Amino acid sequence: MVEETISLSETQKRHINIFKIMLDNQYFKKYLADRDVDLRQHLDVEKHCTLEIDSNEFEAFANTHRDEATVKSWHPRPFLSDMGNEQAINANWIGYNKHNTSESNWGLEDKHNQMLREMVGRHNFEALNLDYEKVLVRLLEYMPGHSLPLHSDGLEGFKKLHGEAQPTRFFVAVSEWDWGHVLQVHDNVIANWSPGDAYIIPPNVFHASANFGIAPKYTLTITGVAS
Numbered sequence: 001m002v003e004e005t006i007s008l009s010e011t012q013k014r015h016i017n018i019f020k021i022m023l024d025n026q027y028f029k030k031y032l033a034d035r036d037v038d039l040r041q042h043l044d045v046e047k048h049c050t051l052e053i054d055s056n057e058f059e060a061f062a063n064t065h066r067d068e069a070t071v072k073s074w075h076p077r078p079f080l081s082d083m084g085n086e087q088a089i090n091a092n093w094i095g096y097n098k099h100n101t102s103e104s105n106w107g108l109e110d111k112h113n114q115m116l117r118e119m120v121g122r123h124n125f126e127a128l129n130l131d132y133e134k135v136l137v138r139l140l141e142y143m144p145g146h147s148l149p150l151h152s153d154g155l156e157g158f159k160k161l162h163g164e165a166q167p168t169r170f171f172v173a174v175s176e177w178d179w180g181h182v183l184q185v186h187d188n189v190i191a192n193w194s195p196g197d198a199y200i201i202p203p204n205v206f207h208a209s210a211n212f213g214i215a216p217k218y219t220l221t222i223t224g225v226a227s
């Protein structure tokens with residue numbers, strides 16, 4: 001008994017030590033400081049417009065095409081940029097893993113991109129001032145308890161599809177806003193949205209998104225170039 005108690009407390013000590021090392025090193029904090037990312041400096045992020053979309057249509061798409069979804073979690077991958085991978089490592093180090101960052105998405109496959117683009121519709125791309133022929137539309141599904149850790153966009157998917165360009169990235173709310181559905185873009189916490197609400201995520205601006213609620217969260221990321 002005595003021995004067990006001692007060995008348990010040694011294990012606990014070791015765990016506390018690991019946490020200390022992990023948090024004391026502050027790799028992600030340093031990463032941001034090195035890039036002059038400072039939350040105390042305000043960045044204006046306003047709603048761009050509200051698209052006319054039908055949430056049900058996108059949620060039905062997710063369910064119909066569930067077995068063709070790309071299911072991923074947050075970790076370094078060979079096709080990401082060095083920047084993306086460094087950010088993923090920093091996030092993994094502080095506890096983000098497959099149990100809290102799982103995402104199902106559609107749109108990287110060309111046929112899904114075409115279908116989603118049609119569902120969004122030409123009139124909405126006009127509202128965004130985007131070239132209908134040069135877009136990448138992805139539908140993201142986050143279940144309760146999962147989030148997209150802090151990152152800046154590498155835009156790898158768009159660059160692969162349409163070559164190097166300086167595209168604009170839009171976040172578009174799809175499902176009705178619900179408990180625990182949030183997007184943080186620098187010092188702006190965006191919530192309480194309506195389906196179709198579109199926000200620009202400016203290049204190199206850090207953002208994160210979460211579902212700490214009770215219903216799935218559906219969003220679109222639309223990347224494109226001005227028409």
Ligand SMILES: O=C(O)CCC(=O)C(=O)O
Pocket residue numbers: 140148153169170171183201207208209210219220221222
């Ligand atoms: O859709 C989300 O919740 C996050 C979007 C995002 O990170 C992006 O559009 O780059």
Ligand SMILES: [Fe+2]
Pocket residue numbers: 151152153201207
């Ligand atoms: Fe992003």
